[in-house]
Amino acid sequence: MKSMQIMPNNLKRQYDLHAEEYRAKVCEVLDSGWYVLGREVVTFESEWAAYVGTAHCAGVASGLDALIIAFRILGIHEGDEVIVAANAYIACVMGITINGGTPAFVEPDEYNNIDVTRIEEAVTPRTKAILAVHLFGQCCDMDAIREVADRHSLYVVEDCAQAHGNHWHGKRAGSLGDISCFSFYPSKGCGAFGDGGALCTNSPEWDAQARVIRNYGSERRYHNSVVGMNSRLDEIQAGLLRVKMRYLDEMNEERCAIAAAYNAGISNPLVIKPKVRPGADSSWHQYVIHVRGGKRDALKEFLAQRGVGTIIHYPIPPHLSEAYRYLGFGSGSFPIAERAAGEVLSLPMYNGMTAEEQSWVIESVNAFEG
Ligand SMILES: Cc1ncc(COP(=O)(O)O)c(C=O)c1O
Structure with missing residues (x-):
């Protein structure tokens, strides 16, 4: 492969x-x-x-x-x-x-x-x-x-x-x-x-x-x-x-172009692509997809096998972390944030990313069948 x-x-x-x-x-x-x-x-x-x-x-x-x-x-x-x-x-x-x-x-909204x-x-x-x-x-x-x-x-x-x-x-x-x-x-x-x-x-x-x-x-x-x-x-x-x-605006533009390539190329029906709120712009600090049907971890593993590294931002919402157990929240307290923690996946995004690398990420995401 x-x-x-x-x-x-x-x-x-x-x-x-x-x-x-x-x-x-x-x-x-x-x-x-x-x-x-x-x-x-x-x-x-x-x-x-x-x-x-x-x-x-x-x-x-x-x-x-x-x-x-x-x-x-x-x-x-x-x-x-x-x-x-x-x-x-x-x-x-x-x-x-x-x-x-x-x-x-x-709770968060559809724009995270x-x-x-x-x-x-x-x-x-x-x-x-x-x-x-x-x-x-x-x-x-x-x-x-x-x-x-x-x-x-x-x-x-x-x-x-x-x-x-x-x-x-x-x-x-x-x-x-x-x-x-x-x-x-x-x-x-x-x-x-x-x-x-x-x-x-x-x-x-x-x-x-x-x-x-x-x-x-x-x-x-x-x-x-x-x-x-x-x-x-x-x-x-x-x-x-x-x-x-001095290069910040230029670097943000470069990441916008990578996000545009992902937006245009990713077509896997299991993947919800990130939305940008009207009135806001995105510097695409992360390109965060939501993966439907409980398939996030399987997609992460599938991409890893093809050499595509991904990160989960973030796997445990603060109210469920050990550090904040004292606040007394249990699982189900903030269901939208908790569901997001199980769905989100950040695709590779960095300045200097080549077109070939971007294409390989897109091809790999689209090849995942669940
Ligand atoms: C949204 C947000 N707030 C705060 C921080 C904390 O910043 P630092 O790592 O510089 O302490 C981070 C960094 O990871 C962050 O992403």
């Missing part, structure tokens, strides 16, 4: 596209003698804020830290509830619970994002915020989210980890909420070559607080106003992000 080894994601290909520039930047930072919170970080922060469309950006060490700091700034603590999609990544929930808050889960028609029923007197997680490279319905939030005086936090460069009705993801959180984990759209994250906001006070919290709670060296964290973006990552972000 013909086989072709295709990884679900191939970061080396993406690196190879601009390898010389990345290497030169690493040497430049090494030669500078300054490695944490320096010129590269300051410049990246202003470039990223300008790209996103917010007044401020504070670099931190990871996407999870950005969420933890955002909810801390908003004063989320024990007894407070934050609304979040039940199919979100578990780090989204951790950002809430590490501050003592409680997640109020809401929070079902905005169900948000209202999750609001209680303890609700403080809505976390809009733009999953798989597509914005949530931000108009509907803002409308419910305004009606109940709730904060809107965006999780843009998977939506670098996305838009909602022409406005960039990250500029639509009160605070937005980014991860620069290597697999993300503008991925670093290690960990990294950022918070974006139009509030100078919140930006200042983020900067204090990320650096041991100190504004001035050895003067600590609050108990902070060590969550700093280092100079090498910031420098590399500055190089990568």
